[in-house]
Amino acid sequence: MTAADVTAFVLAACPGRAVGSAKLIWIGSVVVAAYTIAGGMLAAVWTDLVQGLLMIVMSVGLFGLAVSRAGGWGTMLDTMWEHDPSLLFAVGTKPLTFIVGFAIMILFGAAGQPRLLTKFLILKNENELRWGAAVAGIAYAVTTLFSLGVGLSMRAMTIGGEAEELANIDNNATHFLATMTHPVVGGLALTALLAAIMSSASSFITIGASSLTRDLVGGLGITVRRELLWGRVASGAVVLAALLFALYLSELIFLLGAIGWAAFGAAIFGPLALGLYWKRATATATIWTIVVALGSNLLITVLSNQGWVALPGYFYLGGVSIVASTLVFIGISYLTGTPSDARRLEELYGEPHSAAAEPTPRL
Known part of the structure; x- marks a missing residue:
């Protein structure tokens, strides 16, 4: 629930x-x-x-x-x-x-x-x-x-x-x-x-x-x-x-609630499940996967909620969006990634970079 x-x-x-x-x-x-x-x-x-x-x-x-x-x-x-x-x-x-x-x-x-x-x-x-x-x-x-x-x-x-x-x-x-x-x-x-x-x-x-x-x-x-x-x-x-x-904005709250599980799953599953272990994954693919997942879920939910689009009975948006967004993540990673700039998994676990960090502004 x-x-x-x-x-x-x-x-x-x-x-x-x-x-x-x-x-x-x-x-x-x-x-x-x-x-x-x-x-x-x-x-x-x-x-x-x-x-x-x-x-x-x-x-x-x-x-x-x-x-x-x-x-x-x-x-x-x-x-x-x-x-x-x-x-x-x-x-x-x-x-x-x-x-x-x-x-x-x-x-x-x-x-x-x-x-x-x-x-x-x-x-x-x-x-x-x-x-x-x-x-x-x-x-x-x-x-x-x-x-x-x-x-x-x-x-x-x-x-x-x-x-x-x-x-x-x-x-x-x-x-x-x-x-x-x-x-x-x-x-x-x-x-x-x-x-x-x-x-x-x-x-x-x-x-x-x-x-x-x-x-x-x-x-x-x-x-x-x-x-x-x-x-x-x-x-x-x-x-x-x-x-x-x-x-x-109660109507928006219910719409966001309706797409919540599916939208989060579609936006995060590919970048997280594959991005942590697949060296070909790229930041560009991650960004576009999130945009496509959130945007498509919200758009289809709004259109169906207003009666402008009727989803067939055999169609379940949540599962389809997760599969589609994962394919988007894989496809864009292949198009934008190269072996030379593949991420190293050890960097994700806190190992220091070889290059000196540039100074950053502070709050």
């Missing part, structure tokens, strides 16, 4: 949200900004731990509750099978090409998510990397139980006439928590979902601040002397910018 998904859930669940949601956004922004600016990525890691445990407990509990409301696991599956067996197929009712595209986005796109990559980069011991895949896989599997349980139970209850058919299936979770659970349970579930927002937000704030204070100014030839101070200032600026976007 992405931050955009959870935000949509929160807004849909808040009556009178035109006024109330603005106050909630301000409160949430101040809280997240406070602990992120004070603790940086370390604060994000510790809050991720607490919020992750909360989401795991919520997912397991609501999975059991949802299945029991549908009459139990066997009864629920029997109801769906008798109505439409394809609902229980491994690929569901979607074409195989759609499923393959989705799998590509999830499997390879995960390597292009900055909020996940940074957590691996701050490990003190490289030996801990061996546990990364297992921990991530188990955590994702457990937290997915919420969507799995609510989705299947709502479909079975809709077929059996115990729940109304919703015009927008994305509202199933909201409807289930609002009408089929005790208010206390719904409140706890909402708390866990808000934890998912805060978990992603704190990481993105820190990443955005470091991009401003290290990547951007470094590209301009400027060295930051007081990195901690300027990092905190940049974190505040990122939060303020995000707050203004959320309050006045």
Whole structure:
């Protein structure tokens, strides 16, 4: 579940949200900004731990509750099978090409998510990397139980006439928590979902601040002397910018949320997965891959959202964009790179250059 998904859930669940949601956004922004600016990525890691445990407990509990409301696991599956067996197929009712595209986005796109990559980069011991895949896989599997349980139970209850058919299936979770659970349970579930927002937000704030204070100014030839101070200032600026976007450009926020996973995966997977080990990779290819990935995802999403372009049912943008951007990266690297200027891997790990560094301006 992405931050955009959870935000949509929160807004849909808040009556009178035109006024109330603005106050909630301000409160949430101040809280997240406070602990992120004070603790940086370390604060994000510790809050991720607490919020992750909360989401795991919520997912397991609501999975059991949802299945029991549908009459139990066997009864629920029997109801769906008798109505439409394809609902229980491994690929569901979607074409195989759609499923393959989705799998590509999830499997390879995960390597292009900055909020996940940074957590691996701050490990003190490289030996801990061996546990990364297992921990991530188990955590994702457990937290997915919420969507799995609510989705299947709502479909079975809709077929059996115990729940109304919703015009927008994305509202199933909201409807289930609002009408089929005790208010206390719904409140706890909402708390866990808000934890998912805060978990992603704190990481993105820190990443955005470091991009401003290290990547951007470094590209301009400027060295930051007081990195901690300027990092905190940049974190505040990122939060303020995000707050203004959320309050006045909500449509853009949802569009960016819709392309988030796919766009990051398409922009980062090729340069990162190949660029670290392939000596033919070039900076030019990296720049154009990022431009093409972000631009194409945003353009197609906007056009389809406005109804100007209708994507076929077998087409899944996320998987296609990752494959296309990777091919762009490889193609441009071959066109612009030569063996003589291929990057040395050891330079990426901090070995000094032979040439003396030129003096750089300082902040």
